[in-house]
Amino acid sequence: MSKRENSADEFSVSKRQHIQDDIKSGKHPLATLMSLIPGKEQKIDIPEQDEVSIGRSRSCDVTLNELDISTRHCKLFLVEMDVGHGKSKLLNIVDKSRNGTFINGNRLVRKDYMLKNGDRIVFGKTCSFLFKYQSYSDGDNIELEKSNEDAFKKPLFGFTSSQSMIRKHLQKARQESVFDKYIIGKELGSGHYAIVKEGRNKKTGQSVAIKIFHPQLNDDQKKNHQFREETDILMRVHHPNIVNLLDSYVEPLSKSQIQKYLVLDKIDDGELFDRIVRKTSLSQNETKALFKQILSGIQYLHGQNIIHRDIKPENILLNITRRTSNDQIKTGPWDEDEIDIQVKIADFGLAKFTGELQFTNTLCGTPSYVAPEVLRKTGYTSKVDIWSTGVLLYVCLCGFPPFSDQLGPPTLKEQILQGKFAFFSPYWDEINDSVLHLISNLLVVNPAQRYSIEDMINHEWFNDIKSNSVSVVMERLKITDSKMPKTYSELSCL
Numbered sequence: 001m002s003k004r005e006n007s008a009d010e011f012s013v014s015k016r017q018h019i020q021d022d023i024k025s026g027k028h029p030l031a032t033l034m035s036l037i038p039g040k041e042q043k044i045d046i047p048e049q050d051e052v053s054i055g056r057s058r059s060c061d062v063t064l065n066e067l068d069i070s071t072r073h074c075k076l077f078l079v080e081m082d083v084g085h086g087k088s089k090l091l092n093i094v095d096k097s098r099n100g101t102f103i104n105g106n107r108l109v110r111k112d113y114m115l116k117n118g119d120r121i122v123f124g125k126t127c128s129f130l131f132k133y134q135s136y137s138d139g140d141n142i143e144l145e146k147s148n149e150d151a152f153k154k155p156l157f158g159f160t161s162s163q164s165m166i167r168k169h170l171q172k173a174r175q176e177s178v179f180d181k182y183i184i185g186k187e188l189g190s191g192h193y194a195i196v197k198e199g200r201n202k203k204t205g206q207s208v209a210i211k212i213f214h215p216q217l218n219d220d221q222k223k224n225h226q227f228r229e230e231t232d233i234l235m236r237v238h239h240p241n242i243v244n245l246l247d248s249y250v251e252p253l254s255k256s257q258i259q260k261y262l263v264l265d266k267i268d269d270g271e272l273f274d275r276i277v278r279k280t281s282l283s284q285n286e287t288k289a290l291f292k293q294i295l296s297g298i299q300y301l302h303g304q305n306i307i308h309r310d311i312k313p314e315n316i317l318l319n320i321t322r323r324t325s326n327d328q329i330k331t332g333p334w335d336e337d338e339i340d341i342q343v344k345i346a347d348f349g350l351a352k353f354t355g356e357l358q359f360t361n362t363l364c365g366t367p368s369y370v371a372p373e374v375l376r377k378t379g380y381t382s383k384v385d386i387w388s389t390g391v392l393l394y395v396c397l398c399g400f401p402p403f404s405d406q407l408g409p410p411t412l413k414e415q416i417l418q419g420k421f422a423f424f425s426p427y428w429d430e431i432n433d434s435v436l437h438l439i440s441n442l443l444v445v446n447p448a449q450r451y452s453i454e455d456m457i458n459h460e461w462f463n464d465i466k467s468n469s470v471s472v473v474m475e476r477l478k479i480t481d482s483k484m485p486k487t488y489s490e491l492s493c494l
């Protein structure tokens, strides 16, 4: 007897007659389990039926003969689910065993789990299988639902009929799972709503960042569709100062939960926030050079009717080219060991998917960058980004925000609503009046009187020209040491 026959015999996996019949009759199985035990190669087909039982009992649909398998070890339930791209037929696994069912190393305890391609399932201690769907979804029945246009001001990208065909095709192609296309690796960072991990495209080898939102209830199909439609649009946004969105996925986690994924260009050198913390504040020249890029990105977004809504130093990422030899010439006022810095704005147009708490900054957990009209909830325009950019400019130059509870009373919220801020001595003493004038035209409570992105780009501070507009001397406020605001750098050491 050959080794192979012998092992197949030892690991005899029998299936009930009707499964065999299905296969014989040419009816496709829904999924397969490939044995991962060396020398015990085995492929088990999972038929497409409402319930599939797996266990040691001969009456189970799939019988596993190992001693640590329970009589009825687990059940697979067929679930039709729409997570934003038409109905998909999926298998939901529920454990019923004594020794446990493990998915990718985690024991299923009193919860169900929606199986996905590439999952490693271990029944009991040793029965280890790789799970794969045969035909994952009902791809020919995709219904494109109209997006909720009120919730998202439509960007200027129109769809021609051929584009709409491409879009349909794209949508069909996108029924694949994020795990089919990418290998997910180590953590790059985390925020309130998501953790971001390194990823690698299995086909091209491209290194990417994968933003994995915390699990959400799958209680609103319309919202899932909206997420898919809007991320499709954001995928067409390309600018050198904006992080490219490459792919988006909504994956079922269980019968009631989903998880959203965004695949992004990977940006290697961290957040502007960390640079400010490290340096306490940035020089005028460095701030100006970084802001020229930030403003170019924001101008592009506003030109496409996209409002960022969450401009803050944590969302400004940096790609830094380091010096490798002494004769390399710097492209800007960067540090000695830096040749070039490319600014990349992250998280644009996505704030609405994460709710109001989004308006926070990670250090203080306060809405320091939010425009007054957002707090007032009276409706807003792209001018909210101008306000936040004004706060960011202030922070870069002195190292602390213009509005904070430390500066109260009044409260942070009241300071913002009243537009109550000051340039404190000695922090602002050596900084040009010209940029104080610019900031004073950005932190204006009435959005109609606030600068536009073009006003900002054309301001004399950026263009190093002297005009008559800044003839006034900007006031610096002297306050006692005890009242002096703490910089992000000081706060990060506490």
Ligand SMILES: Nc1ncnc2c1ncn2[C@@H]1O[C@H](COP(=O)(O)OP(=O)(O)OP(=O)(O)O)[C@@H](O)[C@H]1O
Residues within 6 Å of the ligand: 188, 189, 190, 191, 192, 193, 194, 195, 196, 209, 211, 243, 264, 265, 266, 267, 268, 270, 271, 314, 315, 317, 346, 347, 358, 362
């Ligand atoms: N494209 C990227 N490349 C590399 N790192 C990234 C990328 N996007 C995000 N990160 C890292 O992951 C961290 C968390 O990401 P992000 O800020 O998008 O999550 P979030 O939950 O939306 O955060 P927040 O709490 O600010 O709302 C970021 O601070 C950054 O350090």
